[in-house]
Amino acid sequence: MARFCITGSAGFIGSSLARYLVSQGHEVIGIDNLITGRLENLQDVRDEMEFHCLDVRDRDSVTPLLKGVDVVFHEAALPSVPKSILDPVASHGANIEGTFALLLAARDAGVRRVVYAASSSAYGESPSLPKHEEMPTSPISPYAVQKLAGEHYMQSFARVYGMETVSLRYFNVFGPYQAADSPYSGVLAKFITGMLAQTAPTIYGDGSQSRDFTYIDNVIAANMLAASAAANSVSGKVYNVACGQRYSLLETCNLLMPITGYQCQPIFAAARNGDIQHSMADISKARRDLGYEPSVSFEEGLRKTVAWYSQNDGAANRPAVSIAI
Structure with a gap:
């Protein structure tokens, strides 16, 4: 049994991860400021996990919660292209400042690995299909820029601080x-x-x-593979998660x-x-390194x-x- 933390745990993907982890007997800590998340999403596992209504930017409160945590799944975000265009300041704060603060808290708490919810929007409007991880990124919206910046922070913390990080570029999860x-x-x-x-x-x-379009069960499977893969194979890397x-x-x-x-x-x-x-994603890298296969x-x-x-x-x-x- 491992100890996991999920940021954005009351959201769509975060709550789905929580339900899966609880079903497997793991210890789960959930963090969510409930701006977009809903406690109702956790109603069937609320009594079997530890939940904290916090913003991930509150490092003084978050860092102690991460003590003894093996893996953090960082799902917290304001995940909307249109909203980031209408209100880029709020989006920037949640998606860039929130990710940076979470990484600092994880580093200070001695967390082994952070698995980051990145976005396929980083590829932008390039006509080349399928999208593969080695191609140039060309984000259009503030949201896409912010999620790509989070990837760079993950890679930086892996290289500078020795923290294990894995970024998963989600493609249209439903x-x-x-x-x-x-x-x-x-x-x-x-x-x-x-x-x-x-x-x-x-x-x-x-x-x-x-x-x-990528069904949620495939995304949960990819996260679990990213959490358990050998560090020398995956740390600091980016992977497409799609079909x-x-x-x-x-x-x-x-x-x-x-x-x-x-x-x-x-x-x-x-x-x-x-x-x-x-x-459309090329998922050959995730197949090779993670053993990922959409089921x-x-x-x-x-x-x-x-x-x-x-x-x-x-x-x-x-x-x-x-x-x-």
Whole structure:
């Protein structure tokens, strides 16, 4: 049994990690300031973990909590491209200052490894597909810049302080517990809950834009592999976490129609500033170094997610936990 800390533990990905770790009998410490996270996401494991309502920038409070922790999963962020454009100051504070403060606290507490939630948005609008970790980065939005800066801090702390760090570039994560009631919510959460309510989904742009949608179970598996891999193989490195396939938003709508029972056409709106057109990952590096293999396909993930929202009618209307697309 190991001792883990999850920042952003009341969010979509953080709470999913917490549920998995608790199910495996590990000790779990959760940290979340509840600005975007919801305690309801942890209701089934709240009594089996230690939770602290804190901002990761509060080093004096966070550092003592990390004493004796083996691995920190750093999921805390304001994860939204549009929000970072509208309010770059708040986004900068959470995503850059928060990551820096967390690394200092982990260093001072003697944490062995930090696994960082990086973002595929770091690649920017490069036309080259699939995206691989050795290609130049070209972030567009403040959010993308901030998440890339976090990667550089991870690499710096690995080289300068000898801390083990691994950065995982998530590609469009979706699944249960992702809220859909905010303009910053994940596109699939909004599509699915809208279709189940027989409301036309809104596509920003012409619908040809494509994404490498990645079901949450694949992301949890990648985090666990990153936490346990040999340090000399992975420390200071960056890995794509995805399925290695892409689907356009129109294709996605067509796949969801028979699953949700919705048959009408989507609504089209103007493309959003800062969004990229196409994204697809090369996951060969994660396969080689981590032993990562996505176990849940896109279509299976859609079915699982639709089933969860169908059984949790109120989930889409709770305060949002957003994730950039």
